[in-house]
Amino acid sequence: MTITNGPVLVRRNAFAAPLSRILVYVLLIAIAIAALVPLYVMIVTAFKSMEEIRSGTLLSLPHAFSFEHWHKAWNSACTGLRCEGLKVGFVNSFLITIPSVFLAIAVGAVTGYTLSFWRVRFANVLFTVMLIGGFFPYQVLIYPLVRITSTIGLFNSLAGVIFVHVVFALPVVTLLFRNYFASIPIDLFKAARIDGAGYWRIFFSILLPMSVPMIAVAGILQVTFIWNDYIVGLVFGGINYAPMTVQLNNIVHSTYGEREYNVEMAATLLTSVVPLLVYFTSGRWFVRGVASGAVKG
Amino acid sequence: MTGVQLRNLAIRYGSVEVLKGINLEIPASEFIVLLGPSGCGKSTLLNAIAGLQDVAEGQILIGEQDMTDVEPKNRGIAMVFQSYALYPRMSVRGNLSFGLKVAKVAKPEIEKRVAHVAKMLQIEPLLDRKPAELSGGQRQRVAIGRAVVRDAGVFLFDEPLSNLDAQLRSDLRVEIKRLHQRLRSTMIYVTHDQIEAMTLADRIVVMKDRIIQQQGTPDEIYNRPANTFVARFVGSPAMNFLDGTISGGDAIVDGQAVPIAAGLSAPLADGRKVIVGVRPEDVTIHADAPGSGLAADIDVVEPMGPEKLVWCKRGEIGLSVKAPSSATVRSGDRVRLGFAEQKLHIFDTETGKRIQ
Amino acid sequence: MTGVQLRNLAIRYGSVEVLKGINLEIPASEFIVLLGPSGCGKSTLLNAIAGLQDVAEGQILIGEQDMTDVEPKNRGIAMVFQSYALYPRMSVRGNLSFGLKVAKVAKPEIEKRVAHVAKMLQIEPLLDRKPAELSGGQRQRVAIGRAVVRDAGVFLFDEPLSNLDAQLRSDLRVEIKRLHQRLRSTMIYVTHDQIEAMTLADRIVVMKDRIIQQQGTPDEIYNRPANTFVARFVGSPAMNFLDGTISGGDAIVDGQAVPIAAGLSAPLADGRKVIVGVRPEDVTIHADAPGSGLAADIDVVEPMGPEKLVWCKRGEIGLSVKAPSSATVRSGDRVRLGFAEQKLHIFDTETGKRIQ
Amino acid sequence: MFVRSPSSSRLQATLTLVPVAFVVLSVYVGGVLWAAGISFTRSSMLPNYRFAGFTQYINLFSNARWQVSLGNMALFAVIFIPVTLLIGYSMAAMINRGVRGENALRTIYLYPFAMSFIVTGLVWRWLLDPNFGIADVARKLGFENASFDWIVNADMALFTIVIAAVWHSCGLVMVVLLAGLRGVDDDLWKAIRIEGIPAWKAHLFIIMPSIGASIATALVLMSLTVVRMFDVVVAMTGGGPGIATDVPAKFIIDHMFERQQVGLASAAATTLLLLVLVIAVPLLYLKSRRKGAAQ
Amino acid sequence: QEVKGEVIHQWTSAAESAGVKVLAQKFTELGGTWVDNAISGGPNARSTAVNRVVGGNPPAAMLFNTGAQFVELQNNGLLRDLTETAKADKWQDKLPAALLNSGMVDGEYWALPISGNGANWFWFNKSILDKIGVAKPKNWDEVFAAFDKAKAAGITPFTPSGEPRWQRLMFNAVVLSVAGRETYDAVIYKRDASAVRGEKFKAAVKIFEKLRDYSDSGTPGRSWPDSTNLVISGKALMTQGGTWLNGAFAAAGKTAGKDYECAIINADQGMVISGDVFLFPEPKNAAMTKAQDLLLKAFADVPTQTAFAVANGTIPILKGADTSKLNPCIAEASRFFNDPKLSTGSDQMMFSPAIVGAVEDAITRFSTKGGLTAEQFIEAYAKGLSAS
Ligand SMILES: Nc1ncnc2c1ncn2[C@@H]1O[C@H](COP(=O)(O)OP(=O)(O)OP(=O)(O)O)[C@@H](O)[C@H]1O
């Protein structure tokens, strides 16, 4: 494994690229190809007819490209009484994902900030409990959460789903931010306090702008979790707020039905478009040297 | 205007005591310079005054009020950090105006003050850059600007000029002095630069080994150092020390008598072991002639522009001498050194304390 | 041993040209000091020599070989960074020894060298601490140690002593000088400290405005500055400048004749506008008596330990004078200033260049 | 962190933590205590609260599936975490050099994470199928004797799950570490390059320790993946062949929902949490001690 | 006023959707508004439904498997007692007793059966049968003879699904056919451990083991549609599965008797039936009661139920259904279904889910090469019968 030392300057003479650099590209591309094999299989399968899939040539290109299965997955696959495909839950997925991700990151970032910069009594106990709680199989928590949300009147409402998502996201997002803030020079925090900035001001004006890479990571993580979530939406959303994954599952998983792999693949790929877009656009948030120039030494 | 008082302050990092029993009275509007070897706790003390460092024992009073447990922002202070601590995602302008914005100063007023400070610190062309795009000295100027732009009652400076070029340094030194005269704020200033200490300070505080060694006007510190540590620490090159024994008003050093002014030698009993201190500028170099001073060999001669630094040797003893650059001395010459009788400093050999 | 040559070097940040047409020949074993105002590109230049900064144009030769595109590690250099850049999670010992370990130096040898450097830098008690637990000056010493511990052919120092106290600074200055004499490595040293520059340098390079203004021995730079910038920049307090017009071998300044040594005034035509420069130590203060020099009022007197800095005023003109601390001058006194004829510097008013 | 008694800002800090603390306590502590309580009953589909002693725990530990599950989790963790960390870090380090097409590469590495295992598990099944998966492709390419039957081999099936899980998680680990690497000061890289420290040493001894917090984050995320591992197993092997690839989360979920053995599932979940505690607490203790020493 | 009836069910495949449509249409005709809540996977659908009930927002009706799954809900008073409706609508005349009984507790009706399946069917590729020159096997000797011939011809003899639940299904099929109805009923209905340890059961275990040895290496973990595909595409001779496999053959455009054959081995021992029931949570209000009443009416309507079964590919469960439109395999299954002597309940109908799970674990471990030996398996199975 060759990893060469960090940020490299662009050479004047592009042809003088050191061997190690070529090696890096070779490795990166090799890994990318390896990572892409399953995706390739999914895509070609989504274009194949069932006939062709049954014939078992996994890696071969389809005889003919037809968008029929994609169309079916989106528009007309049966998911129960309705045969309207995936699109049914699309809006719900947005309604759930956007506020949940936003709130989860907001709450987690503030909590992480408080834990790493402010000395609050029992804060570390709280964090430890939260983190260890994160390891508890969350399926086991569903029953108590059903009781809790129904007691506070959030059961089977959009707010209920969002609440549960935020609760489940809290340990991980808090961890991300707490650890991230721990690496920021403490003198910055001190300087801001001298400047008269209070609790919120320090957070919003100084630390948040420095956290963009971590916001991107937390966003990637939570968008994926929440967009792909099935159980929480199903149980806590009730029929009105069932996310797209419910349809996806209905297309993919049926105990007694025959399976149309091409439609399943198309459906899966269609469902993952949103997270993929998020990944791609998060690029510019991965800025280099967020704290550069802040302190000496 | 607000004075600062430290009462019996002690500060610990974990179990390590960094400062103890610090008592310091800083009258309002005084300009105080903290001097001390690296690691003696100067930054720590500034942090404590600012409220950024937990105090283990004692009290901090600012403007007569006990501020030991008060929020930094309510102490009415401004501070320049040794590590700069610039806000990395803000432009220079943002860095300068942040504190004012927080304090809800009106926009035109902010602009005015920022413009003024930027001009004073010669960072106007840099206002829209990010800290990462600045040179070391430029960063430091921004850090200074951030403190100066606020009209605080107490200013804390942690080695504000250390990365600047000589010219800018002397310009800023004058600027800070002027700022002090204009604002009459109390200023607490850490530096390693003798000239800064001497020219800026109303009073200098010399620290070492967790405690304050001496405090006094620059003149007192320079001319009447309380112990060998202070004597050696203040003044560059450092004071020369000679081990001697008192004999009839003279000090016998390495077998040769060094005359001491009568006023100084009065309290000294014959046979007492002392350390005789003499500053390089109080030594004169004569041609080698018997009887007229301490014989020594010239080791190294360092030209320093307006003058020469001459390092002499007499056996084990090393002595530095400041000579005019016109002096004709060469490495290897044998010379005689004369000491200004009145300017000698006598310390007790055991305790290192000044005798008088 | 390895010399360094810079040929027509230009460096850009994006579209901003920071350095251009830099030509510099550093013979092997020379000790070169870079001087220049903050932000003039000294760090950038060091980075380029080290191979850490991309070069837009020109060549860098180290030991006769073109190293412009060679990896830093293959250039045989050691460097002290202005921002320290210590390895954060390694102890001080780890910071010092890591490079040697990597270079597969034998263990006892590593220990010996680390011990030696730690002793020299007075960081022995800190060897097991992490950088975060050190004071500013302590960090700086570790950073110096990390470079010194490696026996490199070329050493690059970026303001290595700026955070140290005066005593340690002068100790280390001597230590670095000694290191240079022992190793005979080429050393390129950025500093703002006049004394460091004067005492350490074989040659000083003064930079400004993207180019090299003058290079020469400390003596040349101090005594024969090539232009007003260099003249003002080197020396503290800065050289005084007086606008004058030549008339019969004298310079007429503010209506009063200032005599110039014959050697200096020889090439000057009558009526030519010049700038007359005089260093503060070349000015003497006399009691006010008609005809005997430039009349002026004393503005401020700054005690500086061994001497006094006297700021005088004559109308718009400000003049600084270094007087012995025994001089009895007080703010407000009217005095006459005399100039050492031989020590005057004459510059062209238009170009600012030295005339001769 | 630096002031002893409450100030407005600190009060604010405390106040913002209170709701979080409330939710954490009620959901996590409350939920865990509830589950622990239920584990001492014979609850089947719905919880009941009649105390039944340690019956469920006795059943649990005499259950072969549970034993196999725990063993699998341990083995999985031991392979999955180091491998993913190594690959993820290497990718982050390489991308951090500033390569062309960084966005595209990052998205490619990360995409597996976006896909639910319901279907990608199936694709992996196909790829690893001894008859028409990559083994078949290899045969068609002329390697007549190529055979790859790990997925149907009880001794090897777990490793196929490791492969898929690594594929799934590498991108995430890379992104977390990349965010950490992006915070490393440029001057540090310069110092490393000057000293000529070989890449792997620089990463291992200097860069990795200075992004320790990010690595800790990645480790926690990976540990969470290990403890919660469920989808990938269900989709690829269904826990099989036999029970060879069963894992605790699957055991718990199966018994919780399909088998209506809430009591047993709670006992299993409680046991799992205790195991996590046994491993985590000494680590946390060590960490906090080190921090204390540093101050 | 709109009578909304939300129904939670797991019918999500194309055929199942068609079936739901039939039910929904009838409900609509009766004046209700069908609110469809389809959730794939039985456990998912059931636990979601239970959570909805517990959370105080129950659906009007929810689909469970026939069997003991609902008992605890009934114990906790969360279900509506259907006795009155059942009596009024004469359920005992309309439904096979085995099915009906599984929805009763202490003589009260708590569940309405809605669909039926036969579970112990074996499916053959007709062209392979023709190629190796054997007729559709009727007993195990014929099966193994056919296997050997297929093997000789280079064709995989047997490709069962490797998922635990289908392995269990297959095991039950083998037990019924080899050990006979008496032993089967003793195990399933009485949970008789001594029957498990008996010789007949052991003989069944041996056959199951032998079948395992004839199945291909790709078996573990394979889903039933994949297994079935292998038979459909002519790569394998036989697979095992319930009547629902018929749908997969049909969807691939295959015709029973021409392209494929279905058979119960040792058919005189009868068919294992399974199915789904609707449960009706205790209503929250009058509107919900009304909706449930209408739903009950729709579900128990003979033509509707028959149309549902046809669309769904399951067996019509109400007596008097018109079976003429059924596919030959389903028609045959229907014959078994309606004859009490030729039908018996599945383990899922009689066992609690915990026992089903325990037994399933034993079976799947036995199905794996290198797993349990026959003796160990029998002990594990016997022990599993007392799981809770
Ligand atoms: N990353 C950057 N992007 C743009 N401009 C930069 C960047 N880094 C430095 N500069 C500019 O380049 C110039 C030279 O910087 P450099 O750090 O070399 O100065 P310097 O001579 O070392 O100053 P100092 O004595 O203050 O350290 C400065 O004006 C600085 O603002």
Ligand SMILES: Nc1ncnc2c1ncn2[C@@H]1O[C@H](COP(=O)(O)OP(=O)(O)OP(=O)(O)O)[C@@H](O)[C@H]1O
């Ligand atoms: N976080 C810390 N943990 C442990 N010891 C520390 C810590 N910070 C500082 N110290 C130690 O406390 C002492 C005082 O540090 P401080 O930074 O106040 O010194 P200083 O006088 O400002 O030095 P300098 O002039 O070098 O900046 C030093 O010896 C330092 O090593």
Ligand SMILES: [Mg+2]
């Ligand atoms: Mg300090």
Ligand SMILES: [Mg+2]
């Ligand atoms: Mg610099």
